[in-house]
Amino acid sequence: MTSSEITEAEGAVDTARAGSVRIDHVIHRYGRGGEAFTAVGPVDLTVPAGEFLVLVGASGCGKSTLLRLIAGFERPTQGSVRVSGAEPRPGEAAGVVFQSPRLFPWRTVRGNVDLALRFAGVPRAQWPERRAELLARVGLEGTERRRTWEISGGQQQRVAIARALAAENPLLLLDEPFAALDALTRERLQEDVRRVTERTGRTAVFVTHSADEAVFLGSRIVVLTKSPGTVALDLPITLPRGDIEAEELRGSREFAELRARVSHAVKAAAAA
Structure with a gap:
């Protein structure tokens, strides 16, 4: 060769x-x-x-x-x-992050991340641990129960990033x-x-x-x-x-x- x-x-x-x-x-x-x-x-x-x-x-x-x-x-x-x-x-x-966060406003931060974990095929039993890890990774500890319209634009974009990371692509x-x-x-x-x-x-x-x-x-x-x-x-x-x-x-x-x-x-x- x-x-x-x-x-x-x-x-x-x-x-x-x-x-x-x-x-x-x-x-x-x-x-x-x-x-x-x-x-x-x-x-x-x-x-x-x-x-x-x-x-x-x-x-x-x-x-x-x-x-x-x-x-x-x-x-x-x-x-x-x-x-x-x-x-x-x-x-x-x-994983894709757009200019607009494109979150589901009727869901909490937790709900948005869990939906991403579901579509990523992560077993439900692992959701709490993976969710906590993802939110900690983007600096959003303690926001799980908040609605997306209750957090700032910057925090919404962090949720979008956490969601994109959920599938571990x-x-x-x-x-x-x-x-x-x-x-x-x-x-x-x-x-x-x-x-x-x-x-x-x-x-x-x-x-x-x-x-x-x-x-x-x-x-x-x-x-x-x-x-x-x-x-x-x-x-x-x-x-x-x-x-x-x-x-x-x-x-x-x-x-x-x-x-x-x-x-x-x-x-x-x-x-x-």
Whole structure:
């Protein structure tokens, strides 16, 4: 076997690992005939298991479309998407957190998490322990009996994250989950998500408009061009991901330099 064949085989094994994502020459269009609109493509991306990939770009560049393709909510017009080595199936390929929490308002926090545990196939006898673990993981101890309309927007989003983690899917997809929140709550939840993914080792794909959020969260950042979205920049982030305070990280020179580089790339890609 040649060295190139060995490399290819190693790559194939890696992209079949639980939580890995492979996007091969994907193009996605909406509409038909003369009214067809190309939203994305062509895009080629490989996301190894355990990576925190952030997709960033201007509105309409195809970030959310790519996320829906990875989740299995849509199938690409051309090319292929593989999650853990297989075609993604909605509800099975990944846990998904949307911009809106999308909770059931007639249920308590406990009821919302229990419903997720039920659909995840967790035995009922294990619900109390798993629920307590999930709520503790997102900092919501003591809220089990509260209705969703009795808690803040930030707490509602934490419930949504706990619900997405319930199935223990190795992949977590987040579509601008903090966009509607105030700055302080947004920063706190960024820290929560960063901490949770570090502890669980899950792969994450996160969509945002914010260069600051992208640099804080990502171990890798992909900037997309304006529609149809293609890869304008693929940037590994080498900032420390553990044993460092959030304020120290945000205040570092390296963070500022990376934020400026990503911001410039987003503006350039939108203007091209």
